[in-house]
Amino acid sequence: MIFRREFAAYFSTPLAAVFLAVFVAVSSGMTFFVSNFFDRAQADLSSFFTWQPWLFLVLMPAVGMRLWAEERRLGTIELLMTLPVAPWKFVFGKWLAAFAFAGLALVFTMPLWITVNVLGSPDNGVILASYLGAWLMAGAFLAIASCVSALTKNQVLAFIGAVIVGFLFVMAGFDLVLAAVRPWAPDVILQAIASMSFIGHFGRITDGVFEASALVFFASLIAFALWLNVQILDARKAA
């Protein structure tokens, strides 16, 4: 029920169409012009997938920011939270709707997939795995955005907060983040942080190493963020 309403809510304004168009345009634009898809003369989609973490970093918070902030602004959160339904069902249903929407956005990029098959013979297994990996990573960004969105009734704040948290996860494997931790933290923590890297996990998938650990990583991050989301809603009642 909540899934249906939320999914429909995306399409109740022209925003959905605009979003899908921007996503397809930017991700193809990056592929062709920045990564020089044709000059590489390779029939694969790695030039497309390289950009996905960065694109999602900005676009997924835009999809997820409204999930709870909007309910708070409208006051409809009072309706939801006084219905005889456990809060985790709302959290999950809303996330699922955003996740499905992200999936739809990815489906719209599939002409690229067809194109590379016309031009050459790519490893379709790797491409399929990359698509699934990208979708799952989008899910992780959305779970973070949903979680941050529950903290505020201001969608702009929710957006910025989600981008910042997402940025930390994307950059976790890079020195920018690690340097801040290195002086004082033991090696174990350093490695733990580095292992949170979205790019690291996603990169392994697109390289064709479809290992379970990357899947488990994104799935458990989603589960954790949604769990935290429920806790935030709960804590707000006592505030």
Added chain:
Amino acid sequence: MPDGQALVETRAVTKTFGSVQAVRDVSFTVGRGEVIGFLGPNGAGKSTTMKIIAGFLEPTSGEAFVAGYDSRREPIAARRHLGYLPEGAPAYPDMTVADFLDFVSGMRGLSRQETNRRLAELVESIDLAEVWNRRIEALSKGYKRRVGIAQALVHDPDVLILDEPTDGLDPNQKHEMRELIRTLAPTKAIIVSTHILEEVEAICTRAIVIAKGRMMADATPAQLLAQAPHRDPSIPQLVKTTPLEDAFRHITLEQAGV
């Protein structure tokens, strides 16, 4: 649940926001057939108390029960018996009236058939036919409020909590809303907040006056009237007040020590 048992009960409910005590030690019970008017100045703690009974907020201390279920420990069971109109009658602006009520009904676990039957009844009793397929964002304040009431009634609950149900309605709409509440009253326990005093006389069996978070009175409208200070008729009044207004001002201003 046996008859005569309280459908709503609060026991020493207290709510603190930071250093502000919004509600202090509020205890009362409401039985079937009663319509309680929550009266008090703005910011007195009416809405907060209602939110606590509805289970949207947790009390800092004390307990609230709906149909015998603790609204904090058994929230799902308590909410099945509750219909709640939050302040401002929030609803999803992008949905049509039909879709919105359908959504609420589904979330409340009503079957397709039950939903259709109940919605057909509500279209009649709340007079929504004209706007049935219109988006909620396009509705007038009066219709929006009616949609809010309909939403609270889809599952025909034992307990109704209505936060300012007549706010923003024109006199005719106010009258209709009061008639609706009176029609519903015999089978339910109803709490209505308002700052319109005539409303209390028109529909309430009891009035609870809250000021600065404290319960200042819990009495029938007639008893409340008896508390009005005697006015010297020889002193001319700049603004004419009714006896009930005098009682209200006396209780909320003088007794609460403002």
